[in-house]
Amino acid sequence: MSLKVLGISTSPRANGNSDRLLRQALAGAEAAGAQVEYVRLSDFKIGPCTECDGCYATGICVLRDDYERILSKMLDADRLIFATPVFFMSVCAQAKILIDRGQCLWAAKYLLKKTIAPKRPDRSAMVIALGGSKSKRMFESVRLTMKSYFDSLHVRYAANLFVNRVDNCGEIEQHAEAMKQAFRLGKELAAADTPATREPVDVELT
Ligand SMILES: Cc1cc2nc3c(=O)[nH]c(=O)nc-3n(C[C@H](O)[C@H](O)[C@H](O)COP(=O)(O)O)c2cc1C
Numbered sequence: 017m018s019l020k021v022l023g024i025s026t027s028p029r030a031n032g033n034s035d036r037l038l039r040q041a042l043a044g045a046e047a048a049g050a051q052v053e054y055v056r057l058s059d060f061k062i063g064p065c066t067e068c069d070g071c072y073a074t075g076i077c078v079l080r081d082d083y084e085r086i087l088s089k090m091l092d093a094d095r096l097i098f099a100t101p102v103f104f105m106s107v108c109a110q111a112k113i114l115i116d117r118g119q120c121l122w123a124a125k126y127l128l129k130k131t132i133a134p135k136r137p138d139r140s141a142m143v144i145a146l147g148g149s150k151s152k153r154m155f156e157s158v159r160l161t162m163k164s165y166f167d168s169l170h171v172r173y174a175a176n177l178f179v180n181r182v183d184n185c186g187e188i189e190q191h192a193e194a195m196k197q198a199f200r201l202g203k204e205l206a207a208a209d210t211p212a213t214r215e216p217v218d219v220e221l222t
Pocket of ligand 1: 027028029031032033034035100101102103104105106146147148149150151154182183185186
């Protein structure tokens with residue numbers, strides 16, 4: 017049975033740079049035989065966490081919107097590819113709203129000691145992030161945020177593809193190395209026999 021790979025494009029810009037890299041990574045996963053699904057976060061209506069603590073008793077978010085729909089996709093996938101532009105040194109606001117709604121996952125795991133995805137123990141994820149500047153430090157926040165999120169989601173943090181100095185819409189297509197690495201990392205992520213490493217595989221390009 018082929019692995020399911022879900023790619024989540026979080027940028028508000030349609031067909032932007034992180035989106036194009038994500039689709040390249042999904043093409044790599046498909047080449048490895050995976051069943052791939054691409055979603056744009058902006059197609060889901062998801063509000064921010066209201067810190068009502070309603071999930072602390074059940075591990076389930078009490079807000080009713082499209083969050084449940086995207087969460088079930090994430091829990092149903094063997095592999096996740098999460099793509100974000102860097103906005104003010106971190107993930108974009110749209111991505112952060114999704115991540116903060118993960119407080120119910122945190123509650124389930126750490127307060128209630130519940131396992132949220134028992135059918136898929138071997139889940140792993142990759143992050144694609146890029147920004148217009150040459151600052152390498154802009155990925156520090158992305159890395160910390162995603163590590164914390166993936167811990168709550170019960171997925172292993174397998175790889176990063178971080179790219180500097182990509183600004184104008186579509187410019188990433190000129191960055192042959194980034195496109196190549198996205199395909200390669202997507203393919204490796206979807207290869208069931210890839211050995212797990214303790215730290216994420218890092219590819220940082222300028
Ligand atoms: C609100 C906003 C904040 C940004 N902040 C940063 C930043 O902190 N560092 C950086 O290198 N680029 C920053 N950028 C530039 C974007 O990361 C860059 O244009 C990127 O290519 C956008 O990717 P996308 O096409 O996938 O949305 C910012 C852009 C916007 C609109």
